[in-house]
Amino acid sequence: MALQKIGRFEIRRELGRGAQSVVYLAYDPQLEREIAIKTLHFSRPDAAQNAALLAEARTVSQLRHANIVPIFEAGEEDGDLYLVFQYVPGKNLAQYLKDAGALSPVKAVTLMRSILEAVACAHEQGIIHRDLKPSNILLDEDGIPQVMDFGIAARIEDLDSKQGDFTGTPAYMAPEYIESRTVGVRGDIFAAGLVLYELLTGRRAIQGSDPFQVMRRITQEDLRLPSEVSLDERIVDVLYKATARNPLNRYESVAQFLQALDSYLDPVEEEGAATGGKQSTLDFLLRRMRHKSDFPALSESVSAINKIATSETESIARLSMTILKDFALTNKILRLVNSAYYRQAGGGNISTVSRAVIVLGFDAVRNIAITVLLFEHLQNKSNAAQLKDEFLRANLAGILAKDIGTLTSTRDVEQAFICAMFHNLGRLLCQYYFPEESEEVKKLMGQKEIGEEAASLQVLGMSYEELGIGVARTWGFPPLIVNSMRKLPGGNVRLPSTPEDKLRVLAAYANELCLIIAQAGPDERARELKKLAARFGDSVKVEERDLRSTIEKSIEQVKEFASIIRLNLQQTAFGRQLREWMGEKPAASAAGEDDSSMAGTILSEQLGGELLPAAVVGEGQAPDSATAQAILTAGIQDISNTLVEEYKLNDILRIILETMYRAMGFKRVILCIKDARHNTMQGRFGFGPDTTEIARQFRFPLSFSPDIFHAAISKGVDILISDTNDPKIKPRIPDWFRKVLTSETFVLFPLTIKGNPVAMIYADKDGAGDIVIPEKELSLLRTLRNQALLAIKQSI
Structure with missing residues (x-):
């Protein structure tokens, strides 16, 4: 019979166990909260040892630090010691x-x-x-x-x-x-x-x-x-x-x-290195930012995505894998690509990052990912409301640039989005990482009536523009985007002569328009819009009627984006300004209403009551059966939609592999293709850690060999190996496999045409017995395999 209570604590489920301990998720009915409870069982009961450990637990419970899991209390039951900890989801x-x-x-x-x-x-x-x-x-x-x-x-x-x-x-x-x-x-x-x-x-x-x-x-x-x-x-x-x-x-x-x-x-500069000038100031500010726990993580994520953006090979697979490492990011991106705005691209519901890239384009998914990453790093700050204002302004600027770019036949509107969004990156970063200096800049602007760039130069030692450009360079943004962050001089703006100049002008126009939306009252709007039209009349040719329509469309997109990332517009000054611009009355929020409750309602309406399966999957965890079936079913529909369009075979196969990877919580999934010239099965690509390198080494002959791989391929049967070290199975695991992988459990799905093997899907997990495939999920996985086979047949 399963354990139900320890002391007053109600056991909910087991979280893990070791040689002498078991950790449970439990509920404290007295304080009405979830806790983690760890039981210690020793083979030889020792009252003195238990007393000593309890005394030590009391000492440890005094530790207070943000990076220490606190002990709430300790006790003894049936001779076993137990410790009660704060429950940390993750x-x-x-x-x-x-x-x-x-x-x-x-x-x-x-x-x-x-x-x-x-x-x-x-x-x-x-x-x-x-x-x-x-x-x-x-x-x-x-x-x-x-x-x-x-x-x-x-x-x-x-x-x-x-x-x-x-x-x-x-x-x-x-x-x-x-x-x-x-x-x-x-x-x-x-x-x-x-x-x-x-x-x-x-x-x-x-x-x-x-x-x-x-x-x-x-x-x-x-x-x-x-x-x-x-x-x-x-x-x-x-x-x-x-x-x-x-x-x-x-x-x-x-x-x-x-x-x-x-x-x-932060290495100390070598003797003789330049220590003066703007670079030294930038290095100093970057060092300060790196000491904030989240800046290195943000920098690494954005840099990784930008590095992929410059790659000419496997960019879809690499971008998908980078995003899939972060399940929360995956969830938000899939919700965004299924929002009303992006659905205009067609293709129905999108359930995988791979298909999102195919339908929307690489740059669009990259921009969504960077936007979400940036927002995720603006949370839990004392000045969170101001940060959200800055972020919303940046996001609206990006959307305006994209929509106006479409209106004026700009060739690359996705580049316009990212250029406009990062136009004021320096100000956003200062607001986040240096809030005291940011307030000092505002104070100087008010007291001395000087501009923002001059005030930031005086406070930081460099202007917001220089700070933003410096950070953008360290994040690996290309010169095209970095150069667009430079402000335009005053006066009328000339017609741009190069694509780079056009992006810079469009980014500036969108940001100046965004400033009017943020600051102009109802009586000032028409006058300010006329000034903007006069300044950019030669370079951005938009009729007033079209501009107003575009502004309204862009604001609707920002509202939808805010609902998906769970940002309550009514709780930010800029959000309220947007609602006022649209002629909406302020919403009467119930006391205590938070962002998530409002966003959840709006999102449910937008997606027709459907929540994508990724919403309930944690990174590295195998989804529960219902979630796995939902992900597999959505993937099958995704592939069906793609098969009726013009498609590349590799794109279809990537969607199939990604669906399997997400649904079943596999460590890695690898596609192998027959190499007819050498009569071998050769790994091509996949999802999971080190799959690019592993796929190169994943190669075995199709000629007879008394092993599991040949059995699956020659007979065309799906095979699940629960334990590669089982005495009955061990002799049939080939040496080449053990040299390449240490996985103790894997599954093989061969793809055959008229009895001839053409490909194989391999999926694994680390520990013996970690892969369990219920009948319904197996049936759906086989449907995916058959879709892969159909795609291969159609491409021959």
Whole structure:
């Protein structure tokens, strides 16, 4: 019978378990909140040990830090100890790395800093962790790390250098602890270094066939990176110092470790390097922004998307995979592409990022992704209302530029959108990262009656325009977009002579029009619009009637966008101005109404009551059966819509693979195609970590071989392998597979025409037994496979 209560806490479901512990999601009826409860069961009950652990839990419960999961209380029931923690929705770092693989050095260091700050807080209180590892580090829904499980931590002043049994996880023990049971601050530093290794490489640092082999390697071998991993020597030096076998060669304190990471992010300029001028000021401001926990993550995401935008090969697959890593981002993007505005592009409901790119175009999806990313990083600030105002203005400017570009036959309206949106990036960034300086700029403008650029130059040492351009360059935006961020001189604007000039003029026009919408009252609008028409009369030829119609259309699009990203227009000054411009009366919101409740209602109406399945899928989690079926069904319809259009075979196959990947929570899905010349099956592309590299190595002959792959291909049967190490199965797993992958469970869907194999879909997960496919989902997966087969037949 399943456990139903522990103390007063009502058990809801199991979250995870270890050798001596089980973690449950539970409900506290007294305080009416969800909590996490961890039970500890020891093979030999020991009242003295339990008393000591309870005393330690009381000590740990005093720790207060944003990156530490607090202990609410502790107790004992039926001889077993239990600890009650704050429930943190999300996943642990081990699960995250299992899905994401190696992180970029900047992202790894940013995460590591937050982890170390939590450990430093504990050390200051005289507590060490003693079991620091990725599975004891939770990532909340915003990706912020929180360290938990100080349950075996030891008071530093009470340390006994000759403790008896080992306590902790062998793969993260320090050499001195294994050899002499010495416990100290440097042991936590060693474990933190191993966590950093895992962040940088995507794999565990110390591996072995059993705990004793692992501990032997820790004490006898220096940690070194694999030859195929190439990293900056500066971060490698930090890693090796943290994981030195001799504790005296490690950092003395977590503070030193943190300082080394900060030096990596912000290296000191070499002697003789230029230290003056605008570049020095920009570098100084960038360093300040990098110390904000979210700026490196935002920079990395935008830079990654921009890097893909400049690639001439596999851009659709790479953009899709980049977006799919973030399920919250995927969800919002799919809702946006199914909104009324984007549905004008045709194609019916869109259920995959791959099809969104096909229907809307690469640049449109890139712009949506960057817009959502930027908004997501404007939350939870004391000046959130002002930030949302700035963001809405930027978004409206982008939409106006796109719509006016369409009206004036501009060739690339998606470029116009991003140019106009980032026209005032410097002001937006200053409002977000330097709110005090932003207020000082406004104060100067009021007191001295000087312009915004002059005031920002005086306060920051550079103008908003220069700041925005500098950051845009570091994010990898192309010169075409960067140059459009430069303001136009006063007076009448001449007819642009190049496409680049046309985008710059259009971005400026849209932003000046947006300023009128934001600031002009009903009595001033006509006069201000005439001034704008006179200034841009030679360069942007739009009739007044068409302009007013375009403004109304663009405002409707902003309202729809705001509802999808759950932003209540009535709660922002600019939002209220938009409603007033449209002649709407202020909405009477119920007290306490939040953005999400309003947005949910509006969104439901817009999408006909349908919510896309991605809304309930968490990253790295296998969806529940109903959700999986919904995603598969939507994907099948998506593909049916595409098959009746002109299509490229690879596009259809990508949609099919992405649907399988999202619906079933596979770690990776890879398509293999028959190479007739060499009579082999060769991996082509897929979704999941390292699939590009793995697909190159995924190659096997079609001639007879007594293995699982040949059995599936030759007989045309779908095969699920639950455990590659099962004694009955192990001999039939080919050597080439074990060299390429470590997955313990996978499924094969062969594609055959008249008995001849033409392709195969491979999907896997890491752990034995992780793949379970109910009958309904299997039937839908086979339909997808048959659609792939139909597409291949039609292309032959």
